[in-house]
Amino acid sequence: GTMPVRQRQPEPRSRNGWYALAAFLALVALAIGGFLLYRAINGGDAAGQSTIANYAGQSIDDVSAKLEDLDITFDPLEDPNANRAPGIVDRTEPKAGVLLGAGQLLRVYYKPIPDQSVIPNVQGETVEQATVILAGRDLAVSGTTRTPSEEIAEGRVVRTTPRIGRRVDKNSSVELFVSEGPVLAVVPEMVGDSELTARNELAAAQLGVPFIETTELPPGDTRIGLVIAQSEPAGTDVEPGTVVTLTVGAEGDPITSLPPATLPPQTLPPATVPPETQPPATDPPETQPPQTDPPETQPPQTDPPETDPPETDPPETDPPETDPPPTTAAPTTVTPTTTQTEGTQPDGETNGDERPNDGDGAANGAGD
Missing domain, CATH: 3.30.10.20 (Trypsin Inhibitor V; Chain A)
Structure with a gap:
């Protein structure tokens, strides 16, 4: 068989939200009621304005005391035609329930009192x-x-x-x-005093609460926590309530940053004569002159002057007359065998070229 299925019953809606809403509305109603009650009792609000209460039917003495307590400026005026007993307030201007501005005059009309x-x-x-x-x-x-x-x-x-x-x-x-x-107030001397002392001095002089400024001083400065300046000089006559500005020293952080770079003053060193020193002997380096080719120059072309050689006749010379040597028979001799040296002739021998020309000599002899 099949299992029966149970249906889940819906949960009842939570009532916590309704309780919270009801509590909130009750608080709002309580606050509104308290505010209205306060205004009904005091007749004023925090803005310096007042809602005029209904003072009709009250004695002028009581109404005057209440208006003084509320710091409302008023003027009691007689109204002989008021339908009230003598000394009883008839009405006000502005009337009850109207918001009265700060400093606005409230006129209170009452029935005159005989003999008063x-x-x-x-x-x-x-x-x-x-x-x-x-x-x-x-x-x-x-x-x-x-x-x-x-x-x-x-x-x-x-x-x-x-x-x-x-x-x-x-x-x-x-x-x-x-x-x-x-009445003019006199500003006291406060430089060097603590902030608390300066405040008390200003209050005693009927001056306003001071405006405090601070300026950082290096750690350890003796003026830390003291007044170092005041906006109004001591002895100045000012209106009461004048606000004086005080400058109070406060301890600053230690200086850890590097100082700005500054250039030292330019100073000229004293004039000194350097000692005389001889430079070490050094041989100049051998340097080869640069090889340069002389420029190619063409000699100027000049034509030699045309000159004719002088005409000279060679001298006439006669060859000398020589007698030929006598002819002798050459002796028969045995010549030793010798080694001839080039360029030398053996004694008694002549070259064929130097042999006398018999024909020429015979001719010459015949001629003679």
Whole structure:
């Protein structure tokens, strides 16, 4: 028979992914709720702007304190037509829920209080203008005090005592604090100090956090870690908060590179007379003169002058008269046998050529 085939049951879908998604959404909702709660309580955000809360129905004293804590500039103004009890805030401008920019003025309207006045905002006004505004609230100026201020121009009101928004009896006196402008700070001497000491000196002089630059010094330099330069000279008057640049020495790497090649200075040696030395005797090398063939020259062709030899007659000479020798009979002699030498004749013999010509002699004798 055949084996039965079991069918695999599908596994249930994992629920871990759903749990993770639900947890993530819960965290997002919690973060949004916390942010909204923070804005509702503080009425502001991190960008220096504030969302105006609903202050209607609250006393002017409480609203003034809250706005001071939020560092919101405001001005309490009376509204006799407000449908509120005396001293109760009726509305604000801008109204509740609007985003208020940093430094923007918030006007708070309240119902006037019989026999009492609320200190108005006279910040930034001249002393004369502030005196007129206070007189309109049945208040008088008791005096002025000079005070430095970074934000308020010189000669303008910085603040009052009592502060803005406080209720006082009518005909009360108010003191004005008038700006004398920013107080100039004096730059201290910091060269030779450590970086930490220089920072403390700048803070004590009401100067800003310094900008630090470093410069490498050779190892072992005593100025390592100390201020070696400052951008503003010591004793200079600057505005408070001015940033001074400090140059601090830092240890550099040992110098391992070869120095650049430099040429030594050119110096002339002292003039010296060399010792007299005789060169060794040397025979000059035998040299054969080059063989040169003399140039072939043709002698000039000259024709000898034509000369006729002189005509001379030969002298007439007569041959000498000689007598022939007497004829003698030759003796009979026995001649010894001798060896004749070439070119010699034996004695008494003559050549046939030298034999006398008898005919010629007979002729000559006949002639005589």
